[in-house]
Amino acid sequence: MGINSKPVVFAVLSAAVILVGTIVTVFIPMFMPSTQPVSKFVKPYTAVELEGRDIYIREGCNNCHTQTVRPLRTEVLRYGEYSKPEEFAYDRPFLWGSRRTGPDLNRIGGKYPDSWHYRHMQSPQGMFEKSNMPPYGWLAENPLDTGYSVKKIKVLQYGYSEKEVLAQIEEYKAKVTAMDYDSKDTRDQVTPAALRGGLTEMDAMIAYLQKLGRDVKNLEAAQ
């Protein structure tokens, strides 16, 4: 075989061989609408939801929680309607995950009140004695850093103006710090007094979790 004595030719040929499957199954689909469908019912994350998502990413929540409900009877029964491609149009990166040490979270939004999440994040074992989820109470001890929110939204091309981003942050802060916030007591319990007047990382995380799967409900209602 002549090629076995020509390393450069060999390398070029290897590259060509590995590129065939790559082009067909990865490069071409990149430009097909089926891999990136959009829906007017699916809205980009707000600045606070995005910050929460980035904390979810930082803490590697995807190592134990998936975000994709498969079209299987028991799965739909357990989590809710199966996942649709258009739901993920703004997910960079995607967070579908590969292992369910904990349950799927793609339909968690609106399933429980905020107070449930505050209590659960602070002490999963307090709520479910035998749970193996790590406690995340310390997220309530970290003030939320929104210094890059404007830039992040711009990089992701979510289309919100700087003013809108700042308004989203103020609006969410007003919501969770209001006297009549429905989860006020629990939030006050888990948040140190000095931080109660502002947003914490836990606030943002819960804003994100409550967003998951909400858009799809609007989508279904319209269909």
Add this chain to the structure above:
Amino acid sequence: MSEAGYDYKVVRGFAFSALFWLVIGLVVGLWIAFEMFNPALNITPWLSFGRLRVVHTNGLGLGFGLAGIFSTSYYILQRLTRTPLAFPGLAKAHLYLFNIAIALAAISLFMGMNTTREYAELEWPLDIGVVILWVMYGINVFATLIKRKEKQMYISLWYIIAMTVTIAVLYIVNNLAVPVTLFKSYSLYAGANDANVEWWYGHNIVGFIFTVPVLAMFYYFLPKATGLPIYSHRLSIISFWSLIFAYLWTGAHHLMLTPLPEWIQTVAIAFSIFLIAPSWGSVVNGYYTLQGNWDQMRSNYLVKFFILGITFYGLQTIQGPTQGLRTLNAFFHYTDWVVGHVHMGTMGWVAMIISASFYYMMPRITGNDLYSIKLANIHFWLILGGQLTWTITMWVGGIQQGAMWKATNPDGSLMYSFLDSVTSLYPYYRLRFAAGIVYFIGILIFAYNLIMTARNRKVEA
């Protein structure tokens, strides 16, 4: 420097780097295995499962795996070309920068700088570092090949070339991202498209780090250790080209029943099944190489590692395509079954072959006899027993969890809560941890044996 001016220092440096990252990666692995049934070990954010799991996978995949590949391939490259490394200074820089990069990678992951894309978790400045390291390696590979004194390139060199080219393509395409700060970026791709790119990468990075270069070691060190030529050169040619062709089509079997377009999933299933053939081409080639000489399983301590290693590779490449089938995947995906699958490949195939390769190389690059064949045998039995207990435990646990997720009452409602399925796994997690300890002791003996060999502490018989 050896008789022919070969650069063995870098081979040795990477071998001990591999051992170091192997021990670190396993300690982290044991820690997270314990967290799975005792969450009290999530003491600080740095030690919480979500951050540690990626330290474990990256530490072993990039730290141990890549260092093992660099060590053995620098050795194989020089021996098979009968040519010293083209740029020994570059190789030395490669060794130092590699260890700095892995250390920085571990620290950044501990700190939560993590893109979440599996096996590509490093943030963009480190990605650039990895690419630079890869170029440094590639320059030496190709320059040495071009200068070579041996005209024909043996099988192992094909696999090294294919790896060098493919990893570059995979790593660059998959890690394209838009930076926000020095420590944070967003993937260039979104949603289903991002998932497709990531698992094309994720599947093939496993293929081209944990399969292709390990086959290069297998094809080189098995004949060397046994004194027997590879059974069929033609079979190795067919296996090689069909393996590297088919591998790249199969990533989407990781995305079965997700919102990814169905045709991509189906193509992936078809090519996964096809992939059994070239994989078993190498398995058969390995077995037949020993025909008539199976007594070496007893008389030659290295042969056990190679044969059990290739056997686990064979089982792995049957199990993988099978669990990729849609119906079976619906049951097994997201359970510990898959975790067991991965670890048969890494703890069985990869670690067995790298162990034997290091045992073969170390006396030859240091000029010392192996410190203890007896310890090597103990190492073998501990990692074999540890790995089998580990993986079988996870398979059984995975079947149980999959069944509990699917179980329904006569009225059609779910029989078990999710938490029921988690707590039912704790006995398996305890056994898995114990098996991990056994495996870890085997690896410590391995490291000790090689350190003593390098120090020439063999006791005269």
